[in-house]
Amino acid sequence: MGYIERIQSDLTAAMKEKDELRLSVLRMVKSALKNKEIEKVRPLDDMESLQVLQTLVKQRRESIDQFTRGGRKDLADKEQKEIAIIEEYLPAAPSDDEIRHAIEAAIVEAGADSLKQMGAVIKAARARLEGKSVDGKVLSDRVRERLAGKS
Numbered sequence: 001m002g003y004i005e006r007i008q009s010d011l012t013a014a015m016k017e018k019d020e021l022r023l024s025v026l027r028m029v030k031s032a033l034k035n036k037e038i039e040k041v042r043p044l045d046d047m048e049s050l051q052v053l054q055t056l057v058k059q060r061r062e063s064i065d066q067f068t069r070g071g072r073k074d075l076a077d078k079e080q081k082e083i084a085i086i087e088e089y090l091p092a093a094p095s096d097d098e099i100r101h102a103i104e105a106a107i108v109e110a111g112a113d114s115l116k117q118m119g120a121v122i123k124a125a126r127a128r129l130e131g132k133s134v135d136g137k138v139l140s141d142r143v144r145e146r147l148a149g150k151s
Contacts (some may be wrong), residue, residue, distance in 0.1 A: 001044070002043075002044075002049070003033060003046070003049040003053070003089060004044075004049075006024055006029050006089070007029055007033070007089070008030065010026055011023065011027065011030060012021075012025040014026055014094060019079060020084055021082070021085070023080075025082050025085045025086065026085070028056075029053065029086060029089070030144045031051060032052050032055075032056060033052055036048065036049075036052050050073075050090065050091070050133070051132075053086055053089055053090055054090065054133065057083055057086050057087060057090070057091045058136075060079045060080075060082050060083045060086070061083065063075075063076075064076045064079045064080060064083075067079065068083065085135075087133075090133040091131060091133050092132065092133065092136070093132060093134070094132045094133075094134060096131075098129065098132070099125075099129070099134075099138070099142060100142075102125040102129050103121065103139075103143055103146055104146075105122075105124075105125075105128060106120075106121045106124035106125040106127075106128060106143075107121055107146065107147070109124050110119050110124050112147060114145075114147060115147050115148060117142060117147070118143055118147055120139060121143050121147065122139060122143050125139060125143065126139065144150075
């Protein structure tokens with residue numbers, strides 16, 4: 001079952017349970033996926049659907065940061081709850097060990113020894129972590145630290 005079908009069935013369940021927050025989040029997710037399908041003029045494959053979901057989570061994290069700085073803890077909490085609902089549809093995030101091993105292997109593969117090759121290392125590490133929900137900023141920061149010689 002594809003993401004849209006799974007979300008549709010969960011949306012129906014949320015309606016029956018009268019879970020307003022879940023219902024609104026699932027509607028928003030379904031809408032984002034449908035909009036991407038319209039943009040691509042074809043059904044999305046699983047990787048494209050994952051990218052849309054990861055983008056939604058990233059947007060929510062940025063909102064939390066803004067709301068926290070603006071002193072709106074109530075709105076930041078709501079965004080955090082939305083992230084939890086969206087993350088139910090994402091694959092598990094890689095552990096710190098998995099990230100570290102992927103970065104080390106990518107450095108060897110790319111023959112990287114300075115920050116100039118950071119892009120190649122990130123690309124190779126991402127390929128090794130395929131199918132997992134990888135936060136690009138975390139990966140980028142870890143690669144930067146490793147190439148700068150901090151770890």
